[in-house]
Amino acid sequence: MKVLKFGGSSVANSENIKKVLAIVEKTSKTSKIAVVVSAFGKTTNALIEGAHLAATKNEAYKTVLEKLEAHHFNVIKDLISLENQPEILNHAKELFHQLATIYEGCYLLEELTPKTLATISSFGELLSSYIIAKAANISFETGYKDSREIIIASNNYLNATVNFAETNKNITAYFSGNQKKVTLLPGFVAKTSEGKTTTLGRGGSDYTAAIIAAAVNADELQIWTDVSGMFTANPSVVKQAFPIPHISYHEAMELSHFGAKVIYPPTIQPVLKKEISIRIKNTFKPEEEGTLIAKETSNKKPVKGISHIENITLITLEGSGMVGIPGFSKRLFEAISFHNINIILITQASSELSICIGIADEDAQKAKAVIDETFEFEIEKQKVNPVKLEQDLCIIALVGDNMKNHQGLSGQMFSSLGKNNVNIRAIAQGSTEKNISAVINKNDAKKALNTLHEQFFEEKIKQINLFVTGVGNVGERFLAQLEQQKKHLKKHLKLNVRVIGLSNSRKMIFNEKGIDLKNWKALLENGESTSLERFFNKTKQCNLRNSVFVDNTANQAVSEVYENYLRQSIGVVTCNKIACASLLENYKTLKAISRKYNAPFLFETNVGAGLPIIDTLKNLINSGDRVHKIQAVLSGSLNFVFNNFNKNTTFHDVVAQAQKEGYTEPDPKIDLSGVDVARKILILARESGYDLELSDISKNAFLPEESLKTKNNDDFYASLTKNEAHFQQIFKEANDKNCRLKYVAEFIDGKANVGLQHIPAEHPFYNLEGSDNIVLFFTDRYPENPLIIKGAGAGADVTASGIFADIIRTTK
Ligand SMILES: Nc1ncnc2c1ncn2[C@@H]1O[C@H](COP(=O)(O)OP(=O)(O)O)[C@@H](O)[C@H]1O
Numbered sequence: 007m008k009v010l011k012f013g014g015s016s017v018a019n020s021e022n023i024k025k026v027l028a029i030v031e032k033t034s035k036t037s038k039i040a041v042v043v044s045a046f047g048k049t050t051n052a053l054i055e056g057a058h059l060a061a062t063k064n065e066a067y068k069t070v071l072e073k074l075e076a077h078h079f080n081v082i083k084d085l086i087s088l089e090n091q092p093e094i095l096n097h098a099k100e101l102f103h104q105l106a107t108i109y110e111g112c113y114l115l116e117e118l119t120p121k122t123l124a125t126i127s128s129f130g131e132l133l134s135s136y137i138i139a140k141a142a143n144i145s146f147e148t149g150y151k152d153s154r155e156i157i158i159a160s161n162n163y164l165n166a167t168v169n170f171a172e173t174n175k176n177i178t179a180y181f182s183g184n185q186k187k188v189t190l191l192p193g194f195v196a197k198t199s200e201g202k203t204t205t206l207g208r209g210g211s212d213y214t215a216a217i218i219a220a221a222v223n224a225d226e227l228q229i230w231t232d233v234s235g236m237f238t239a240n241p242s243v244v245k246q247a248f249p250i251p252h253i254s255y256h257e258a259m260e261l262s263h264f265g266a267k268v269i270y271p272p273t274i275q276p277v278l279k280k281e282i283s284i285r286i287k288n289t290f291k292p293e294e295e296g297t298l299i300a301k302e303t304s305n306k307k308p309v310k311g312i313s314h315i316e317n318i319t320l321i322t323l324e325g326s327g328m329v330g331i332p333g334f335s336k337r338l339f340e341a342i343s344f345h346n347i348n349i350i351l352i353t354q355a356s357s358e359l360s361i362c363i364g365i366a367d368e369d370a371q372k373a374k375a376v377i378d379e380t381f382e383f384e385i386e387k388q389k390v391n392p393v394k395l396e397q398d399l400c401i402i403a404l405v406g407d408n409m410k411n412h413q414g415l416s417g418q419m420f421s422s423l424g425k426n427n428v429n430i431r432a433i434a435q436g437s438t439e440k441n442i443s444a445v446i447n448k449n450d451a452k453k454a455l456n457t458l459h460e461q462f463f464e465e466k467i468k469q470i471n472l473f474v475t476g477v478g479n480v481g482e483r484f485l486a487q488l489e490q491q492k493k494h495l496k497k498h499l500k501l502n503v504r505v506i507g508l509s510n511s512r513k514m515i516f517n518e519k520g521i522d523l524k525n526w527k528a529l530l531e532n533g534e535s536t537s538l539e540r541f542f543n544k545t546k547q548c549n550l551r552n553s554v555f556v557d558n559t560a561n562q563a564v565s566e567v568y569e570n571y572l573r574q575s576i577g578v579v580t581c582n583k584i585a586c587a588s589l590l591e592n593y594k595t596l597k598a599i600s601r602k603y604n605a606p607f608l609f610e611t612n613v614g615a616g617l618p619i620i621d622t623l624k625n626l627i628n629s630g631d632r633v634h635k636i637q638a639v640l641s642g643s644l645n646f647v648f649n650n651f652n653k654n655t656t657f658h659d660v661v662a663q664a665q666k667e668g669y670t671e672p673d674p675k676i677d678l679s680g681v682d683v684a685r686k687i688l689i690l691a692r693e694s695g696y697d698l699e700l701s702d703i704s705k706n707a708f709l710p711e712e713s714l715k716t717k718n719n720d721d722f723y724a725s726l727t728k729n730e731a732h733f734q735q736i737f738k739e740a741n742d743k744n745c746r747l748k749y750v751a752e753f754i755d756g757k758a759n760v761g762l763q764h765i766p767a768e769h770p771f772y773n774l775e776g777s778d779n780i781v782l783f784f785t786d787r788y789p790e791n792p793l794i795i796k797g798a799g800a801g802a803d804v805t806a807s808g809i810f811a812d813i814i815r816t817t818k
C-alpha cells in the first residue's frame with residue numbers, strides 16, 4: 007500500500023484538483039492507496055483570520071466566510087456534473103452553516119478559545135476531502151474516511167499529541183477491512199478521547215499521512231506539493247537552488263525544522279521508525295523525479311541544503327553572578343518551557359557570563375517577562391542584568407549528515423558571509439555536526455542564503471552584480487563588451503556578470519534579475535530620476551552578494567561616494583582618476599576601508615587605460631621589489647596631438663580630432679595642461695609606496711596662460727586658434743633639432759615632474775605611435791634595462807576593456 011498526501015497548493019482550485027485526480031488514478035492501478043488532502047490552498051489561513059476578526063467584533067469575518075463559500079461552491083460546480091451537484095452543494099452548505107454559527111458565537115461572546123479555533127480550522131480539510139472524494143468517485147471507485155474517527159490525539163487543540171497506541175489500532179483495523187483501491191481522508195484533523203475535534207499543528211496534513219503510512223507499513227509515503235522535491239535552499243528565495251535527489255531522514259528533519267516548508271518536521275518520526283521511504287513530488291510536473299528521503303543516502307556531499315527561519319528574537323541573559331554557579335540554565339529553560347515557549351537555538355559562552363537563546367518573535371515579550379520574573383532576585387542584586395531582546399533576526403543553517411567528516415566548513419560559511427558584509431549575531435553547532443546555524447539580520451537573509459548557496463552548491467558559476475554609473479564613451483563601450491562577452495564569461499570563467507543598477511547624470515534603472523543590455527538606452531531613458539545618494543541607497547537596499555560599483559565618469563562628486571560603497575562591502579572599480587589623485591589622506595583612507603571591509607577597490611584604467619600597468623606594479627611591490635625611477639609617456643591624447651601636429655596642420659584641429667576620437671577627457675584642458683599626466687604619475691608613485699601630493703609634482707606647462715584660464719571648451723578652442731604661432735614655434739624648436747615632442751612624466755627617488763620634452767631619435771619614446779603610452783620601471787630587479795609596458799593608452803574601447811579586467815579581478 008502507498009500513502010499519498012496532496013498539500014494546499016496541489017488542491018488550490020479545480021484545475022489543480024484535476025491534476026491530483028489523474029495522479030491518484032494512475033497510482034491506484036499498481037497499488038492500493040490512501041490519499042490524504044489538505045484544505046484548498048490558503049483556506050486554513052483564511053479560516054483563522056475570520057475567527058480572529060469575529061472574536062474582535064469585526065464584521066469583516068462575514069466577507070471572509072462569503073469568499074470561502076463562493077470558492078468552494080465554484081470548485082464543486084467545476085468538478086461535478088449538474089445532476090450530481092445538489093447533494094454535494096447541500097452538504098457543503100450545511101458545513102458552511104455550522105461554521106457561520108460558530109463564527110457568530112465568537113462574535114457575540116468576543117471570545118476564541120484554542121478548542122474553538124481548532125474546530126474552525128478543521129472545516130478546511132473536512133470540506134476539501136469531501137469534495138475531492140466525490141469528484142474522484144465519478145471516474146474511479148473511491149472510499150472516504152473521516153480521519154477524526156481513526157486518529158486520536160490530545161486536547162492541546164492547536165498542536166495535539168497523537169495517542170499512537172489507539173491510533174495505530176484504529177488505522178490497521180480500518181484498512182485491513184477496507185478493500186477499496188483508493189481511500190480519501192482529510193489531513194490535519196483528529197479527535198480527542200472525549201470525541202472533540204483537535205488539530206495536529208499547522209502543516210499537519212503531512213503528519214496525518216505519515217501516521218497512516220507507518221500504521222499500515224506502507225511501501226512508500228508520497229508528499230505531493232508545488233515544487234519538484236526538497237531543494238538545496240528555498241527556491242523562492244534562491245533562484246539557483248535545485249532539488250536534492252536523495253537525502254537522509256535526519257537531514258530532511260534538520261532542513262524542515264529550519265524552514266524548508268515542503269515537509270512538516272514531525273512527519274518523519276513515525277515513518278523513520280519503520281524505515282518507510284518518503285518521496286517528495288511535484289503535482290504540476292509529475293514526470294520529475296523529486297526527492298527520496300530514506301535512512302541512508304549514497305550522496306556523500308557534506309552540505310545537503312541550506313535553510314532559514316524568519317522572525318527570530320535573541321534573548322540574552324548575562325551577568326557576572328552567573329559564573330561558576332550551577333542551575334542558571336536549568337531555571338531559565340524550565341521557566342521558558344513551563345510557558346510553552348519553543349527554544350529554536352541555544353548558545354552559551356564558555357566563560358559562563360551569558361546564555362543566549364533564539365525564539366520566535368511572537369513569543370519575545372512573554373519570554374522576557376517570564377525570565378525577568380524568574381531572575382527577579384538576581385536582577386535586583388545586580389548579579390544578572392535584565393534580559394536583553396534583539397529582534398528582526400533570522401536563523402540560517404547549513405545541513406548535512408556528512409559535515410562532521412569535513413574540516414573547515416564553518417570557516418567557509420562564516421568567511422563567505424563576512425566577505426558580503428553579513429553580520430553574524432550568534433552561532434550554534436550541534437555536537438552531531440549535522441547542522442551549523444547562524445543568527446543574522448532579517449534583511450540579510452536573502453543575500454546570506456544566496457552567498458552560501460553559491461559557496462556550497464555553485465562552485466562553478468559565480469554571480470557578480472554590477473551597479474554602473476556613467477554611460478558616456480567608456481560606459482557605452484563597456485556595456486557593449488559585457489553583452490558581447492556574457493556567454494564567454496559564463497563558459498570559460500564561470501562568471502555570471504549582471505548589471506543590476508545603471509545611471510547617467512539624470513536617470514537610473516534597477517532590475518534585480520539583470521538589466522537587458524540590448525535595450526539599456528530605452529530603459530534608462532524611461533528610468534526614474536537619479537542622484538548619487540538615491541543610486542547608493544537603492545544599491546544598498548538590493549543587498550546583493552558580490553556587488554561592485556563601477557564608475558565610468560570623470561566626475562569629482564562621483565569619486566567622493568566610493569567610501570560609502572566600500573563600507574557596505576561593495577567593491578569599487580573606476581576609470582575616474584580623481585579619487586586616487588586626491589589628497590593623500592583620502593587615498594589612504596579608501597585603501598584602508600577597502601581592506602577592512604574586504605571590498606576590492608580597483609583602478610587599473612587610471613593609468614594607461616587598458617594596459618596592465620598598476621597590476622604589474624602591484625605584483626612587483628608585493629613580491630618585494632622596489633621602484634627607483636619611472637619614466638613614462640602617459641597621455642594618449644597628448645601623444646596623439648604631438649604625433650599629428652606639424653607645420654601643415656593647426657594645433658586647434660589636431661586637438662579637436664583627438665577629442666572626436668575619444669582620446670581626451672571630456673574637458674581637453676585637463677589633458678593639455680598636464681593635470682591628467684600629473685595625476686597619473688602621482689598614482690604610480692603612490693602605488694610604488696611613496697607618499698606624494700599632487701602639489702609636489704612640478705609641471706612645465708606649454709599652454710599659454712590665456713588658454714589655461716579659459717572656463718569652457720569653446721573659449722579654450724578659441725584660445726588655441728589665437729595662439730597658433732606659439733604652438734608652431736614649439737614644434738619648430740623640436741623639429742630643428744631632429745627631435746620629436748613628447749609629454750613626459752618622471753619619478754626619480756621620491757620626486758616627480760611632468761612636461762614637454764625634445765626626444766631624440768635614439769630614445770625609446772621617439773617612435774611612440776598614435777595614442778600609445780609607454781612606461782619604464784627601473785627597480786631593484788630591473789636596474790639597467792627597465793621593465794617596459796607599451797601600447798594604446800587611450801580610447802573608449804581599451805579603457806572599457808580595462809574596467810572589464812578589473813571586474814574580473816574582483817572575483818579573485
Ligand atoms: N528547501 C526547500 N525546498 C523546497 N521547497 C521549499 C524549501 N524551503 C521552502 N520551501 C517552500 O515550500 C513550499 C511548499 O510547502 P507548502 O507551501 O507547505 O506546500 P503544500 O501547499 O504542498 O503543503 C514551496 O513552494 C517552497 O516555496
Ligand SMILES: N[C@@H](CC(=O)OP(=O)(O)O)C(=O)O
Pocket residue numbers: 012013014015044045047050051130193194207208209210211212
Ligand atoms: N491546512 C493545514 C494543514 C496543512 O498541512 O496544510 P498544507 O499541506 O497546505 O501545508 C495548514 O494550513 O496548516
